[in-house]
Amino acid sequence: MSFRSVLEPFFSRLPSVARPEKQVLFKNKVMWTLAILALYFVLSNVPLFGMSAESIDLFAQYRAFFAGATGSLIVLGIGPIVTASIILQLLVGGDIIHLDLSDPKDQAYFQGAQKFLVxxxxxxxxxPQLFGYIKPDPALAATLGVDLWVVTLFLFIQICIxxxxxxxxxEVVSKWGIGSGISLFIVAGVSQQIVxxxxxxxxxxxxxxxxxxxxxxxxxxxxxxxxxxSSSSGIMYLLINAGILALISTIVIFIVVVYVESVRIEIPLAHTSVRxxxxxxxxxxxxxxxxxxILVRALQANIQLVGVLLAGRGITIFGExxxxxxxxxxxxxxxxxxxxSDWIPTYVAQNFASMGYAAPATWQIGLHVLIDAFLLIAGGIIFALFWIETTGMGAKQTAKKIYNSGMQVPGFRNNIASIEKYMQRYIPKVTVIGGAFIGILTLFAxxxxxxxxxGGTGLLLTVSIVYRLYEDLASEQMMEMHPMLRSFLGKDN
Structure with a gap:
């Protein structure tokens, strides 16, 4: 008996949101999406009962794209979902787990494994957050007449819920609404911060x-x-503290992302049976x-989590x-x-002085910038390539969709292999260029x-997600009017 044959029945029994038995009407999709959005805002304003005011948010720097809210019931945000996705993409992309994600059975197994991992x-x-970071409230424990560990256990249950x-x-948004819940929550959190x-x-x-x-x-x-x-320090105050640079960056990112989202290569197609x-x-x-x-920043966040936990146990070999x-x-x-404030030497020195530590040298700050740039650009390329393969957007999966829809590339044989070979000319190259470009744009912001x-990542994600949500809304309306389009676009419900 193989390991997979043991896990498959278990994965299939994991609780999940039922798929709609028939196509969900556009207005119903909008209602489901808005309902989940309203629920998200409610949960983000429900504080953790029993948490001390001295608690520390380990993911404060990454809060924008983790779509959580500090000290709330949804403090974890989408962190577990993203981390599970990173792990599985690395395992599948590195061929440690052998899966053909164009095969429906392997796709179902992948989704089951991902849910279990979440x-x-x-x-x-x-x-880890309950060991010295999210602290129980001693006053509440005294009032209830229980030990602190009881309040800690209650905090654990709340965060897990x-x-x-x-x-x-x-899952509800993905199956019954428009777009994905992850994207919706990021937009909600970042928009709230911008306003x-x-x-x-x-x-x-x-x-x-x-x-x-x-x-x-x-x-x-x-x-x-x-x-x-009238002074250089005053001008720096206006640029940084008064928000001129932030406002310029926000406007530039908005314009560039909207423009880049419209840049595309259009591959001509012809129907095989309808002249x-x-x-x-x-x-x-x-x-x-x-x-x-998100995957790049989430990887950094999890590395930092390990560092914080080690430092908290007195192991400072990787940093204090x-x-x-x-x-x-x-x-x-x-x-x-x-x-x-993370790379301008004067502001870095002020931040480190407020924490009681010596500021890093200028060359160390420069190296920090270079490493972050490398992680964003190289990570953007690697995860973009993994992303298109695990979401059915690769050349092979796209070729199958085109062939099954009754379309072909004019001048090429009408079979999957020929279409795939043609798609290989564009999809991998565009994916690499796009991944690098989005990394550079994130670094700029x-x-x-x-x-x-x-944050640059949060803003970039929000603008792109909103633009694509607009496209999804138009697509949903079009598919409701022309149901035959669903087969080509891969929509099965």
Whole structure:
């Protein structure tokens, strides 16, 4: 009996959201999507009962694209789902697990394995945070007359429930709604940060409002604006602290992503049995979307999690930490850059001084930037290639879809092998170029910062996801009017 034959029945019995038995109407898909979005906002505002105010958020730097909320029921966000996806993509891509993802049976096995791994990752990502980072409230324990471990256990149960809810909410959107839950949650979280970054009137550390709009209103009405323009330190304050660079970066990223999403190679197609019926298969420059960037940042986040746990046990060979921030060692170089304060020497020195550590040398800061750039660009390429293969977007799977839809490439034989050979000319090359380009764009946004501190990756994902959601909405409406299109686009429900 093989290992797979033992696991397959177990995977098939894992709880899951039932697929619709017939095509879901467009208006119903919109309603399901909006309902899950509303539930997400509700859960993100439900605090963990029994958590101490002294708790530390291990994933604070990665919160934008993990789509969680600090101290809430969904503190894990999409972290377990993304981590499980990384592990399986590496195992399948490295041919350690032999699966042909164009085969429906292997696809079902892959999805079952991924769901099981998500359950495992929920537990594995919850446990480390409860050992010194998400702390139980002693006052609550005293009030209830129980030991602290009872409150800790209750926190563990809450976090696991939140992780499972996010997993099933993602499944509901994927099967009954529009797009994916992961994308929806990222957009919701980042959009909330951007809006807050624009209009938040609460005072910051400098005494002015945190939001860009009220801060500039205060600077103009108080007459301080002219004074700031008269000195180099004042100009730096306006660029960094007053949000000019962040606003420019946000606008540039928005324009560039919208433009790049429309750049594509259109492969001509002709119907094999209907003369004159022609079409085009678009291969976008960002063919694998920007979701591989989640995988890159999630990989960095999990590396940092290991570093924090080791440092907390006194093992500092890989680096020391101040809270969840690496201050030296290899972990410092492997951490993500999210804003100008992570690489401009003056601001880096201020941050390290506030934590009580010596600031790194200029060459160390430069090396940190170079390593982050390499991880984003190389990781973007690698994960983009893995992504298209595991999601059925590779040359082989695309060729099968085109052939099964009754289409062919004019001038080539009407068989899968010929279509696949033609697709190999474009899909892998465009995927590599798109993965590298999206990595460079993420680096640009990360270096300049973004409105609301959403981070370059979070902003990039949000703009691209919103654009593709718009395309999905148009596609869903078209398929409802012309059901025959579903066979070509691979929609089976």
């Amino acid at each position: 359950f495992v990752m929920i537990v594995l990502e919850t446990l 939140g992780g499972v809810l996010i997993m099933f909410m993602d 807050t970054g624009l209009i938040n009137w609460l005072p910051g550390s400098d005494g002015l409002s945190i939001g860009i709009i009220p801060k500039w209103f205060q600077l103009i009405t108080s007459g301080e604006l002219g004074t700031l323009f 004159g019926a022609r079409g085009k298969f678009p291969v976008k420059l960002i063919y694998a979307s920007v979701l591989p960037m 930490y101040s809270g969840a921030t690496p201050v030296n060692g290899i972990m410092y170089y492997l951490s993500a850059i999210n804003s100008p 990360s270096l300049l910062g973004t409105v609301g501190g959403a």
